[in-house]
Amino acid sequence: QLQTKHSHRRQKVLVVANRLPTKPKRDADGNWTFERCSGGLVSCLAGIRAKFDMVWLGWPGADFNDVEKDIVANEAMKQGCYPVFLRQNLIDEYYNGFANNVLWPLFHYIMPPFDKGVNECSTGQWEAYRKANEIFTEAILSVYEDDDYVWIHDYHLMLVPKFLREAKPDCNIGWFLHTPFPSAEIYRTLPWRQEIIESLLHANLLGFHVYDYLRHFLSSCVQLTSLEISAHSVDATSIGGCIVTCATVPIGISPDEFLTGLQKPEVKQQIEQLHEQYAGRKVILGIDRLDYMKGIPHKLMSFGRFLENHPDWADKCVLVQLAVPSRRDVPEYQRLQRQVHELVGQISGKHSSIATGVPVIYMDSSMSPDDLSALYNVADVALITSLRDGMNLVSYEYIACQHGKTVPGVLILSEFAGAAQSLGAGSIRVNPWHLQDTAHAIYEALMMGSEEREALHDYAFKYVSEHTAQKWAETFLQCLQEACSDLMEVTSQ
Numbered sequence: 001q002l003q004t005k006h007s008h009r010r011q012k013v014l015v016v017a018n019r020l021p022t023k024p025k026r027d028a029d030g031n032w033t034f035e036r037c038s039g040g041l042v043s044c045l046a047g048i049r050a051k052f053d054m055v056w057l058g059w060p061g062a063d064f065n066d067v068e069k070d071i072v073a074n075e076a077m078k079q080g081c082y083p084v085f086l087r088q089n090l091i092d093e094y095y096n097g098f099a100n101n102v103l104w105p106l107f108h109y110i111m112p113p114f115d116k117g118v119n120e121c122s123t124g125q126w127e128a129y130r131k132a133n134e135i136f137t138e139a140i141l142s143v144y145e146d147d148d149y150v151w152i153h154d155y156h157l158m159l160v161p162k163f164l165r166e167a168k169p170d171c172n173i174g175w176f177l178h179t180p181f182p183s184a185e186i187y188r189t190l191p192w193r194q195e196i197i198e199s200l201l202h203a204n205l206l207g208f209h210v211y212d213y214l215r216h217f218l219s220s221c222v223q224l225t226s227l228e229i230s231a232h233s234v235d236a237t238s239i240g241g242c243i244v245t246c247a248t249v250p251i252g253i254s255p256d257e258f259l260t261g262l263q264k265p266e267v268k269q270q271i272e273q274l275h276e277q278y279a280g281r282k283v284i285l286g287i288d289r290l291d292y293m294k295g296i297p298h299k300l301m302s303f304g305r306f307l308e309n310h311p312d313w314a315d316k317c318v319l320v321q322l323a324v325p326s327r328r329d330v331p332e333y334q335r336l337q338r339q340v341h342e343l344v345g346q347i348s349g350k351h352s353s354i355a356t357g358v359p360v361i362y363m364d365s366s367m368s369p370d371d372l373s374a375l376y377n378v379a380d381v382a383l384i385t386s387l388r389d390g391m392n393l394v395s396y397e398y399i400a401c402q403h404g405k406t407v408p409g410v411l412i413l414s415e416f417a418g419a420a421q422s423l424g425a426g427s428i429r430v431n432p433w434h435l436q437d438t439a440h441a442i443y444e445a446l447m448m449g450s451e452e453r454e455a456l457h458d459y460a461f462k463y464v465s466e467h468t469a470q471k472w473a474e475t476f477l478q479c480l481q482e483a484c485s486d487l488m489e490v491t492s493q
């Protein structure tokens, strides 16, 4: 167990993410529920508790009045969480506005409309972003003790490293980006590029999913600063930062959670039911958050193309598409939902018949982990057409849930997802913008022989089971400890 140099207490890791892993809700009768979120970061970080005490700081997902805040804070603390409360106007401007309407599109290579400057509409949102980052920093300072490690997550909180370093010069700070970092040519269109990049350079360690994102970040540093930059570090001491280490630490999943889930009698029963329901049809599965960068319209259009190219498949396959609602207050997401509904309607109108039924089963909803595992298991093909994606763990989950099948399913994976760099050789890689290419990949996947399927699956499963979520978190923290101790050595010389 790791202890601090100042006392015998265990060192803490303060995990700072925009969202808490618990969702407080009050029903019409005034009863509270605190649903614990599963998957994602939550399971990634479970292993850390063995070594460190951990406190998770984040926004509890809604605006609460003072009485409600006490209830939420008490319950959150029982779960090792520290809520960071934000008022509705700040949520609108910081979360819906700057984070999800300025940074999110830009980091996924979507530029503002060609006849508009981003700063005209977003200056207030930038101020709100700064304010929210200050509020998060204050929250960190209220639980921080000397020698703790502060692990900041994602594009929502890029100003925290500088605020924190100014308040606690010796603080151990790590930041991990869950999205792509765009090419410097895209990044430097951002009016606030300088403040953001300089703030990040106040951390000890910056982590990225894949080497390309790290490379783009370093190119931005070259173009926007006059600091000394090497292949994996930036000397930011002259701007009050430190010698910042940059590392590639790809995230993973906990495959055991899925493999154990698949053994549950209720999941086995669900699998049987799904097999009966889709008997005689191949299931092509799409699971995405309803986000424009997931390329759901491209997927639907490619599937439509496939049916046009191969009308004989109309009664032999079905596309099951789950679109989990996300960021519903952002207008772009509302527009996307309408567009997707229209496309589903068009494909169904064109390819449905009384004899064959509908070719697309589309759901605007989420699913329980057990139902999801069953669906992953029965799917013959998983189709991932992200236009840009930090990693894409759906591809990993599909591979995990295919394990143990006599004839495993085939993963079709966009080359624009970070996962293409790890699972590329275990999948059919596609350019989702090339509808004909994706349509052909669907055909290829459906027709693939068992030997080739097994070879692809074995490759992908080996990767998924070796590069787990727990390993990701441990590796990041180990790199952070090394980055911080290297720094101590340099300063004490």
Ligand code: F6P
Binding pocket: 018, 019, 040, 154, 178, 179, 326, 327, 390
């Ligand atoms: O980095 C992408 C991410 O922020 C994930 O951490 C998160 O699961 C997803 O996008 C959805 O985020 P939210 O619903 O909090 O906006």
